[in-house]
Amino acid sequence: MKSLWMQSKAEILRIVRNPYFVFWSLAMPILFYFIFTRVLNGDMPNLEEWQAHYLMSMAAFSVMGTSVMTFGLRLVQERTQGWSTVLRTTPLPGAVYAASKMFAQMLLNLLCIVVIFTSGWLINGVRLSASQWLMAGLWIVIASLPFLALGGLIGCMKKVDTANGISNVLYMGLAISGGLWMPFEIMPEAMQRVGKWLPSYNYGDGAWSIAAGGSPSAVSMLILLGYLIAFMVISGYVRKKQEAV
Amino acid sequence: MxxxxxxxxxxxxxxxxxxxxxxxxxxxxxxxxxxxxxxxxxxxxxxxxxxxxxxxxxxxxxxxxxxxxxxxxxxxIGAMLQEVAVMDGLKARELIDLFRSYYSRPADRDYLIKLSGLSPSDLNRSGQKMSGGQRRSLGFALAMAGNPxxxxxxxxxxxxxxxxxxxxxxxxxxxxxxxxxxxxxxxxxxxxxxxxxxxxxxxxxxxxxxxxxxxxxxALVKRSVSFLPETADADWQKRTAGLLGMRLENEAEVTESNGRIIVTAEDTDAVLRILIESGLGIRDIRVDVGRLDAAFEQLTRNHGxxxxxxxxxxx
CATH class of the missing domain: 3.40.50.300 (P-loop containing nucleotide triphosphate hydrolases)
Structure with missing residues (x-):
């Protein structure tokens, strides 16, 4: 228990001290939120709705980014720098290490959500009911699991540069085609048809539904669950192959 | 033991x-x-x-x-691996504490800090910003964290x-x-x-x-005894080898170069003793020891x- 706590504390410190985390997970989403709800919102018919909707988009964007980029890259770095090997010479169980990483990640995701929600409240005076805030926050944390698994898959890559490039493309691609950056409805129809099957769209859609007074659809949940299982199975397979030397 | x-x-x-x-x-x-x-x-x-x-x-x-x-x-156990990686984002002091938490009977913190040889200001620096030597010293302290x-x-x-x-x-x-x-x-x-x-x-x-x-x-260094035979008539190389073959425990190699007979063997003392005791007519006896680094280098270069x-x- 003590080692779990110490390790989690260390992981949290490491993530918070990473300038990329602060930039991508906090500064960027808040800046985007400001730009797209205060500066470029001229022709939005129901502004209040849009402000709540886009707040959800940005919170999802932030947490997805932390999971895919920070988590995945960190895994690659630790391996290439030999850090994972060092840890394997210590009595720290691998499971505790993995658990503390997950725990730290979850806690920081929660922190990002609170900060971004608060900024939405401060910037635009977004008002949702207490249960809506809570449900949206919970959804964004829990439904981020497929992205953590995707991060884990990126974490199997051999080189930091490759992992960095690929995770950037995935992150941006998923964010844009999933409608996290701009409204899904203004995208070409063909893109929308593909986008509906992406984890990012279903992730965002759950939060949007909650903000609009509904709840995440069963289809979204199933699709996200499918991605979670797929990513976990693939990375399990890749890891096994890498270890079989 | x-x-x-x-x-x-x-x-x-x-x-x-x-x-x-x-x-x-x-x-x-x-x-x-x-x-x-x-x-x-x-x-x-x-x-x-x-x-x-x-x-x-x-x-x-x-x-x-x-x-x-x-x-x-x-x-x-404690280990210091070839590439001393230091976890990014953690200060040296935090790393020492983290590693201590992994073990059931950790070493004294102050002792580890002393072992790392880091100054108080360096202890508050992240490992990435340290010089290679400092990282290695920190790695040593981390290897000792569990009092292994x-x-x-x-x-x-x-x-x-x-x-x-x-x-x-x-x-x-x-x-x-x-x-x-x-x-x-x-x-x-x-x-x-x-x-x-x-x-x-x-x-x-x-x-x-x-x-x-x-x-x-x-074992690495070649030792040899060499001498000049007094007479040039007999086949000295064969004679010496025969003589040593009978009385020497380990094998000896006998060669000839410019009329000088060279015996390469592990125990040159024994070779000398046998040669003297045999009463052969030999002169200008020399004992040579090859250079160690040369021998090691040769071994290294052959297969490296x-x-x-x-x-x-x-x-």
């Missing part, structure tokens, strides 16, 4: 290449042992198997009476200046005196010679020699290049 580490016929094959080939040895408590050899000789692979980072393809290893890689075993019984150092002094190197070895000596067992790998003969009680000489995945530094030196296997990738 208790045996702390034991390897029985251990081999490791990477993609059909044998990086370690049938290695056996036992290490006693409180000793300092050097794994000496050129790059690619199998030192790091052997050490990785002792640490439980790699599984042997064949053979058995035991460490502190248990299996390497076992949690209880790991609680009692057995210590593994893979090329520990690469990148250290003379003072830091001296300090490191003085500390290691102290640890061995306290009953800790130390294993280190190096490709510097000098270092193995001056710091180790015992040298395991690795060559192409096998142990080419095993003994005290003096014994290893004796073709046995390179990147074990780090495999880990």
């Amino acid at each position: 208790t045996t702390v580490i034991e390897l029985k016929n251990v081999s490791k094959t990477f993609r059909g290449k044998k990086a370690v080939d049938g290695v056996s040895f036992a290490i006693e408590k409180g000793t300092i042992t050097a794994l000496l050899g050129p790059n690619g000789a199998g030192k790091t692979t052997t050490m990785s198997m002792m640490l439980g980072l790699l599984q042997p393809s064949e053979g058995a290893l035991s460490l502190l009476g248990g299996a390497p890689g076992d949690r209880r075993t790991r609680d009692r 019984d057995v210590l593994f150092f893979d090329e520990p002094t690469v990148g250290l200046d003379t003072t830091a190197r001296r300090r490191f070895w003085d500390e290691v000596r102290q640890l061995a005196k306290q009953g800790k067992t130390v294993l280190f790998s190096t490709h510097y003969l000098e270092e193995a010679d001056s710091e180790a009680d015992r040298i395991l000489l690795f060559d192409q995945g096998k142990i080419a020699a095993d003994g005290t530094p003096d014994e290893i030196k004796r 290049t073709n046995a390179q296997i990147d074990t780090r990738e495999a880990i």
Whole structure:
């Protein structure tokens, strides 16, 4: 228990001290939120709705980014720098290490959500009911699991540069085609048809539904669950192959 | 004396290449042992198997009476690997505390801080911003975090200046005196010679020699006795070989160069004695000892290049 706590504390410190985390997970989403709800919102018919909707988009964007980029890259770095090997010479169980990483990640995701929600409240005076805030926050944390698994898959890559490039493309691609950056409805129809099957769209859609007074659809949940299982199975397979030397 | 580490016929094959080939040895408590050899000789692979980072393809290893890689075993060992990685985003002081939390009976914090040789301001710096030497010193402190019984150092002094190197070895000596067992790998003969009680000489995945530094030196260095025969008539080369063959325990090689008969043998004292006692007409007797570094270099150069296997990738 003590080692779990110490390790989690260390992981949290490491993530918070990473300038990329602060930039991508906090500064960027808040800046985007400001730009797209205060500066470029001229022709939005129901502004209040849009402000709540886009707040959800940005919170999802932030947490997805932390999971895919920070988590995945960190895994690659630790391996290439030999850090994972060092840890394997210590009595720290691998499971505790993995658990503390997950725990730290979850806690920081929660922190990002609170900060971004608060900024939405401060910037635009977004008002949702207490249960809506809570449900949206919970959804964004829990439904981020497929992205953590995707991060884990990126974490199997051999080189930091490759992992960095690929995770950037995935992150941006998923964010844009999933409608996290701009409204899904203004995208070409063909893109929308593909986008509906992406984890990012279903992730965002759950939060949007909650903000609009509904709840995440069963289809979204199933699709996200499918991605979670797929990513976990693939990375399990890749890891096994890498270890079989 | 208790045996702390034991390897029985251990081999490791990477993609059909044998990086370690049938290695056996036992290490006693409180000793300092050097794994000496050129790059690619199998030192790091052997050490990785002792640490439980790699599984042997064949053979058995035991460490502190248990299996390497076992949690209880790991609680009692410390390791400093070739590439000293320092976790990013954590200060040296935090790393020391973190590592202490991994072990059931951690070493004293102040002792570890002293061991790292870092100043109070450096202790508050992140590992990434340290010099290679400082990182290595920190790595040493981290290896000691669990107050281990057995210590593994893979090329520990690469990148250290003379003072830091001296300090490191003085500390290691102290640890061995306290009953800790130390294993280190190096490709510097000098270092193995001056710091180790015992040298395991690795060559192409096998142990080419095993003994005290003096014994290893004796095995590596060619010693010879040479003389000029008084008469040029008889076949001296054959005669000498016959004479020595009867009375010498180990084999001797007899050659001739410019009329001088050269006997290359391990025990040159015995050769001398036999030659004198035989009453042969010989003069201008010389005893020559080859140069140690030259002999080691030759061994290294012969095989060093073709046995390179990147074990780090495999880990």
